[in-house]
Amino acid sequence: LAKTTQPISMDSYEGQEVNITCSHNNIATNDYITWYQQFPSQGPRFIIQGYKTKVTNEVASLFIPADRKSSTLSLPRVSLSDTAVYYCLSSPDKLIFGTGTRLQVFP
Amino acid sequence: DAGVTQSPTHLIKTRGQHVTLRCSPISGHKSVSWYQQVLGQGPQFIFQYYEKEERGRGNFPDRFSARQFPNYSSELNVNALLLGDSALYLCASSLGGYNEQFFGPGTRLTVL
Numbered sequence: 001l002a003k004t005t006q007p008i009s010m011d012s013y014e015g016q017e018v019n020i021t022c023s024h025n026n027i028a029t030n031d032y033i034t035w036y037q038q039f040p041s042q043g044p045r046f047i048i049q050g051y052k053t054k055v056t057n058e059v060a061s062l063f064i065p066a067d068r069k070s071s072t073l074s075l076p077r078v079s080l081s082d083t084a085v086y087y088c089l090s091s092p093d094k095l096i097f098g099t100g101t102r103l104q105v106f107p
Numbered sequence: 108d109a110g111v112t113q114s115p116t117h118l119i120k121t122r123g124q125h126v127t128l129r130c131s132p133i134s135g136h137k138s139v140s141w142y143q144q145v146l147g148q149g150p151q152f153i154f155q156y157y158e159k160e161e162r163g164r165g166n167f168p169d170r171f172s173a174r175q176f177p178n179y180s181s182e183l184n185v186n187a188l189l190l191g192d193s194a195l196y197l198c199a200s201s202l203g204g205y206n207e208q209f210f211g212p213g214t215r216l217t218v219l
Binding site: 046 | 111140142148149150151152195197199207208209210211212213215
């Protein structure tokens with residue numbers, strides 16, 4: 001099963017751009033890269049998914065290089081409400097979660 | 108639109124008992140997955156069902172079982188509860204395949 005590696009924690013301030021990088025060296029050809037956000041005592045919430053190059057939606061951008069061995073989630077102008085755990089996954093349907101990146105946004 | 112619903116929201120059991128957790132997927136979703144999340148860790152995959160058939164099973168003992176009904180709702184059963192089964196149990200539904208999974212609020216199980 002594909003595994004991902006990401007930083008355990010990150011700190012930022014309101015209004016800054018936050019980039020969280022994830023390593024997935026063993027990603028399979030048919031795997032998509034998916035990011036979820038989770039607040040305490042809630043289920044994870046889908047943020048964005050991509051296969052290659054760049055994907056952008058209303059909340060984030062996802063950058064995937066040509067070799068697909070890593071990806072970067074970009075959150076523009078974070079606010080306090082973006083404080084959460086962010087998970088990077090590379091399995092298509094049976095989601096394999098790691099420990100995630102705990103993002104703390106300060107005022 | 109109603110999201111994924113789970114019941115009960117909280118549950119307290121004692122060691123050795125069994126428990127049944129329930130999940131109703133989003134209307135039109137045919138795939139349901141179950142996850143266990145212990146405090147401080149990411150969710151761990153337990154089961155996935157699609158069209159009432161088991162599509163995948165995580166590394167959990169046989170005390171854990173599940174099923175999916177004709178209306179696509181699902182039950183997770185855990186027998187002979189252990190203290191280590193205390194966790195947040197999450198259900199997620201999707202259209203299937205590579206589609207986005209939508210998670211419910213979870214059931215908080217405490218085993219004493």
